[in-house]
Amino acid sequence: MNKKWWHQSTVYQIYPRSFNDHDGDGIGDIPGIIEKLDYLAFLGIDIIWLSPVYQSPNDDNGYDISDYYEIMSDFGTMEDMDRLIEEARKRDIHIMMDLVINHTSDEHRWFIESRKSKDNPYRDYYVWRESSDGPPSDITSVFSGPAWEYDEETGEYYFHLFSKKQPDLNLHNKEVRKHLYTMMNFWLEKGVSGFRMDVIDLIGKEIDENILTDGPNLHDYLQEMNREVLSTYPTITVGETPSATPETAKLYTGEGRDELDMVFTFQHMSLDERAGKGKWALKPLDLIDLKQTLSKWQTELHGQGWNSLYWNNHDQPRIVSRWGNEGEYRVESAKMLATLLHMMQGTPYIYQGEEIGMINIVFDDIRDYRDIETINYYNEKISEGVPHADIMKSIHVKGRDNARTPFQWDSNLHGGFTTGTPWLEVNGNYKNINAEDAVKNEESIFYHYKKLIQLRKEHDIIVYGEYELILEDHPEIFAYTRKSGNEILLVIANFNEHEPAFTLPSGFDDKDCEILISNYRGTAHPSELKKLRPYEAVVYLIQSENTSNSFQ
Incomplete structure (x- = not known):
C-alpha cells in the first residue's frame, strides 16, 4: 500500500453550531472555533472535519445549502473562514469541509429557477415527475413521510430523500456536475485539504428503477470527480456511505480506483437496532456481532482499501451512553472504547466532546429538541397512537441531538459555551464533565486520547500492522x-x-x-x-x- 500523509493522522469533527460561541448569540461560530485551535493542537489532532458552514436557511442544521460560496451569517463571514484556514495551518491542522451535493436547499437559486416552469434551463438540475394520482412512487423520506412533494407552480412533484426543503440534485445532468466541481475547486484553492462527502452513495440513484444507493453511474461520477478535482490537490476524502460493505468499500477506496480515500461504514452502527425496523427500534448490543463486524472490515480492507474508525458523529448518540457506562465507570469505559478503536487500522475520527466523555441528553419534552428527524419521528408515532414515554425512550437513546448539545468547556453557566441563551440546552452535567477540568487532570479521558493520537504517529504497527x-x-x-x-x-x-x-x-x-x-x-x-x-x-x-x- 502506498503510504499517504493522512494515514497517521487523527480527524476531529466540529459541529460548529455547538462548539464555541464567540459573540454571545447562543450559536457556535467560526471565530469561536479559532479561539479553541490551541486546545485542539494540544490534543494533537491533525485534521478538522468541519460540518457545513455554508449559507443555509438551516432546516436541517446546515445540510440544506442555499449558496455554496457564502458562509451562513450565524457562523460568521468568509473572512472568518479564511482566517480559520490560516490559523489552523499555523498549527499544522488541515481543514476538511463537509461536501453536500446530493441535495440543496429549496432556497438555492438553482431550485428557485427550476420550479418556475417545465422548460426553465434549470429544470433538469433536480428530479421532477408528473403524476395525476398522488406521489409518483412509494419511496419514503429518511425524515418520515413520502419523498415526493407536489409543487403547484408547475403541477409536478419534486424528489427529496430528506426534508421537503432539501430537493435532490440530478447528477445525471453533466452541467450540474460541472458546477459542483467548480465549487469544489473554489474551496481547495482557498486552502482546505479535502472533503467529507455527505451521503455520497446516493448521487448515482435511478429513482424510476427504485435504485437509491450504489446506482450504476456512481463510480463513474466519483472517478470523474477525481479526475476533474481531487487528483490535482493533495487531498483527503471520506465518503458517507450507509450502504457500504467491505466489498463495495474496495471499489470506493482501492488502489488504482481513483475515487475516494476512505468511507464511513454504518454496519457497526446498526447492531443495536432490530433488523429491518430502523434506528429507533432498540435491542441490546451483542459483543460477538460487534467483533465480527469490525474484524471483517479490518481484514478485508487490509492492503486493498482504507478504513475510517469512528464511534460518534453529529448523527450518532454518545458512545459512552450507548455502549459504555455513563455512570460509575464513565471514565474507564470511555478510555476502553477509545483504545479499542484507535489501535485498529484506519484513520480515527473523534467527535467534539468525545475526548472528555460527554454523554447523552435526556429531555422529557419534545419541544426541547431541535433535530428535524427526531421531531418528525415523534409526531409520526404520536399520530399512530404510540405512548409518549415509549417514543421518548428511543429518542433518549438514539436521537441526533444527543451529539449536538453544546460543548462543555468549563463549569460556568452553560458550560462556558455561550454568554447568551444556547440554541440547544447544554447538558446539565457540565459542572462535572468539562474540558477545563479534563485538561487539569492527567488521568482524564482527554489525556488518554492525546496519548492514543501520539502513539499512532510513533508506531507504524498501529498504522499498517x-x-x-x-x-x-x-x-x-x-x-x-x-x-x-x-x-x-x-x-x-x-x-x-x-x-x-x-x-x-x-x-x-x-x-x-x-x-x-x-x-x-x-x-x-x-x-x-x-x-x-x-x-x-x-x-x-x-x-x-x-x-x-x-x-x-
Whole structure:
C-alpha cells in the first residue's frame, strides 16, 4: 500500500453550531472555533472535519445549502473562514469541509429557477415527475413521510430523500456536475485539504428503477470527480456511505480506483437496532456481532482499501451512553472504547466532546429538541397512537441531538459555551464533565486520547500492522493482535463492568513486552493477568521472532 500523509493522522469533527460561541448569540461560530485551535493542537489532532458552514436557511442544521460560496451569517463571514484556514495551518491542522451535493436547499437559486416552469434551463438540475394520482412512487423520506412533494407552480412533484426543503440534485445532468466541481475547486484553492462527502452513495440513484444507493453511474461520477478535482490537490476524502460493505468499500477506496480515500461504514452502527425496523427500534448490543463486524472490515480492507474508525458523529448518540457506562465507570469505559478503536487500522475520527466523555441528553419534552428527524419521528408515532414515554425512550437513546448539545468547556453557566441563551440546552452535567477540568487532570479521558493520537504517529504497527481477532467467541472480552515484522500489538478490552477471567492465548511469548497504554494503574504483563477489571483496556507491544503463529 502506498503510504499517504493522512494515514497517521487523527480527524476531529466540529459541529460548529455547538462548539464555541464567540459573540454571545447562543450559536457556535467560526471565530469561536479559532479561539479553541490551541486546545485542539494540544490534543494533537491533525485534521478538522468541519460540518457545513455554508449559507443555509438551516432546516436541517446546515445540510440544506442555499449558496455554496457564502458562509451562513450565524457562523460568521468568509473572512472568518479564511482566517480559520490560516490559523489552523499555523498549527499544522488541515481543514476538511463537509461536501453536500446530493441535495440543496429549496432556497438555492438553482431550485428557485427550476420550479418556475417545465422548460426553465434549470429544470433538469433536480428530479421532477408528473403524476395525476398522488406521489409518483412509494419511496419514503429518511425524515418520515413520502419523498415526493407536489409543487403547484408547475403541477409536478419534486424528489427529496430528506426534508421537503432539501430537493435532490440530478447528477445525471453533466452541467450540474460541472458546477459542483467548480465549487469544489473554489474551496481547495482557498486552502482546505479535502472533503467529507455527505451521503455520497446516493448521487448515482435511478429513482424510476427504485435504485437509491450504489446506482450504476456512481463510480463513474466519483472517478470523474477525481479526475476533474481531487487528483490535482493533495487531498483527503471520506465518503458517507450507509450502504457500504467491505466489498463495495474496495471499489470506493482501492488502489488504482481513483475515487475516494476512505468511507464511513454504518454496519457497526446498526447492531443495536432490530433488523429491518430502523434506528429507533432498540435491542441490546451483542459483543460477538460487534467483533465480527469490525474484524471483517479490518481484514478485508487490509492492503486493498482504507478504513475510517469512528464511534460518534453529529448523527450518532454518545458512545459512552450507548455502549459504555455513563455512570460509575464513565471514565474507564470511555478510555476502553477509545483504545479499542484507535489501535485498529484506519484513520480515527473523534467527535467534539468525545475526548472528555460527554454523554447523552435526556429531555422529557419534545419541544426541547431541535433535530428535524427526531421531531418528525415523534409526531409520526404520536399520530399512530404510540405512548409518549415509549417514543421518548428511543429518542433518549438514539436521537441526533444527543451529539449536538453544546460543548462543555468549563463549569460556568452553560458550560462556558455561550454568554447568551444556547440554541440547544447544554447538558446539565457540565459542572462535572468539562474540558477545563479534563485538561487539569492527567488521568482524564482527554489525556488518554492525546496519548492514543501520539502513539499512532510513533508506531507504524498501529498504522499498517495486520489485524487478527482472538478470543472471538468470548462474550465479554474484545481482543485482537496487530502484526508487523517482529512486532506484535496485543489489544485487550473488557466490554462491561464484570471482571472476566483472562488467559493468555497459547503460544504467546511476552518476555519482551512493553505496556503502551492502559486505562488502569498497576496493569500486569499478559502472562500475569488473571482477570480484567471493569472496562479495563490495555495494549502491549511485544517483540517476538514467532510472528507467524495465530493465537487462539
